[in-house]
Amino acid sequence: MEPITYRLNPNGPAASTYYPSIARFTDEVLTQAEGSITPLARTYRRYLAEYELEEPRSHEEYTFELLNLGILWREYGGVALTVEIAPFRSLSYLAEWRKKHQRLKPAIDVVRGLVMTFFLAPANPKRIETPPRDLGDLEGLVRWLDATGDFREDALRFVRWLAFWASLDRERFAESMATVLTFADWFEEVAEERMGIYTPNVTSFVRDHTSSYRWREDRFSCLRSRVEYHLNMVGAEIMNRAFRQEFLAAERKTVLLPGCMRFHTAEACEGRKTKEGIRCSGCQPSCRVNQIRLLGLREHFDVMVIPHSSDLSLWGRRTGEPENGVVGVACLSVLVQGGWELKRHGAAAQCVLLNECGCKKHWHPEGFPTRLDMRELKRIIKPGQPASSQPAGEHPS
Ligand code: SF4
Known part of the structure; x- marks a missing residue:
């Protein structure tokens, strides 16, 4: 297609x-x-x-x-x-x-x-x-x-x-x-x-x-x-480079995924609704969200599904709590604004793009589960990886 x-x-x-x-x-x-x-x-x-x-x-x-x-x-x-x-x-x-x-x-x-x-x-x-x-x-x-x-x-x-x-x-x-x-x-x-x-x-x-x-x-x-x-x-790309060190230094890491990545529709998804978003319960092994949740268990990061245009102030820094490092995942038309908003609320943000857009609400009559590049997500999450896909040292300061 x-x-x-x-x-x-x-x-x-x-x-x-x-x-x-x-x-x-x-x-x-x-x-x-x-x-x-x-x-x-x-x-x-x-x-x-x-x-x-x-x-x-x-x-x-x-x-x-x-x-x-x-x-x-x-x-x-x-x-x-x-x-x-x-x-x-x-x-x-x-x-x-x-x-x-x-x-x-x-x-x-x-x-x-x-x-x-x-x-x-x-x-x-x-x-x-x-x-x-x-x-x-x-x-x-x-x-x-x-x-x-x-x-x-x-x-x-x-x-x-x-x-x-x-x-x-x-x-x-x-x-x-x-x-x-x-x-x-x-x-x-x-x-x-x-x-x-x-x-x-x-x-x-x-x-x-x-x-x-x-x-x-x-x-x-x-x-x-x-x-x-x-x-x-x-x-x-510029945002990822600029906020990289701050993100890596953050104690807590959370990946925020859009609802359109789910295998099931919003109605059929068995995730648990919380104040911060939807917590995946793993109802479908081939669901991308579930796979990222399992990766998070191994690599020590949390995963939340959030609706489009959510209130990102929830992820900001609160007095007495450790800083949040947040990886925002979204399609190209809204990603940068989301990263800036997270930064404004005091969260150290990184972003990973959806490989393409495809949600039912905004883009496609039926919608289809969207994806991201898992290798890029792992690179973004891991300490010791450069701020972008080129070898470290090739970027201007
Ligand atoms: S695996 Fe998780 S995110 Fe995917 S449909 Fe089931 S509960 Fe929802």
Whole structure:
């Protein structure tokens, strides 16, 4: 069967094909960025340290945030600028409530789908070719991203960038926007050459399904463009490198799996429901979740099945408790946001991608049990393994 949008193992196991490729490509992106956006990322890092706005993170993370901004501006800047009136704040609250109140989620999602389509998705959105004219344009984008709920973590990071850009004069602002967008355009072209083999059907999926996702709350997460898939591949890799040591140092390790990996449907799964998620009871030997649970018993990590858009604050650090090291598993369209959210709540996160998407709720009429690459999961969990699939020492610091 053709992949719905992406597949990590079209030409062999992902551990020996996709994961080494994304490690190499991420190195290439970071090297190229040194002559483009990384100097700006370093300036921003110094600004954050000087004004004590956050504990400075690695400059690779800030470089990725700039790349992310460039891509999201190209993809959604035009839409965001056409939306003048919308219940931005209410939509943003609804996105939070659906995480905290799982029972109300179906009802909230119906409301979100209607309101988002009505207010946030104009009929003929156009990709924007011009840079933001001023800070107001960027603020419009950030407000729109936040209201969708799917880009909340991106918006939270961009709010600090807005403060930084507000400190620049007009000329410097325009220069930095031009640099960011030139780099985003370079990325879009080269990523398709390097990683396009893994994302063959994204564009046709978006083209053929835009109308059927109209009025749905998952319209933005399911209709992401091909360049956003490539962006998330690089984002997941950078995140794994940045949070690696912290994760390995964490006393407790938990792997969070999506419900779509189960052999049985949600109704037939015999897992036990708990506050944190569903604990597998091992009802089906060939169920992937069960196999990972058994691996966890041997390798000393816990396994939980959690619904899509769960409240990840449950995995954050609590006073007096050991730090949680969490491996998030999800499909490409939501993985990076989940990792950022875990980090925001104080959990040391690593991520492993589903080999492809296939859940019934979002992607496929019948749905099928999704998979991940077990070799990659073992590598991520084990101490002493490098932060990515290349030999240690090949990454820039
Ligand atoms: S093996 Fe576990 S996760 Fe899989 S269907 Fe049974 S209880 Fe659910």
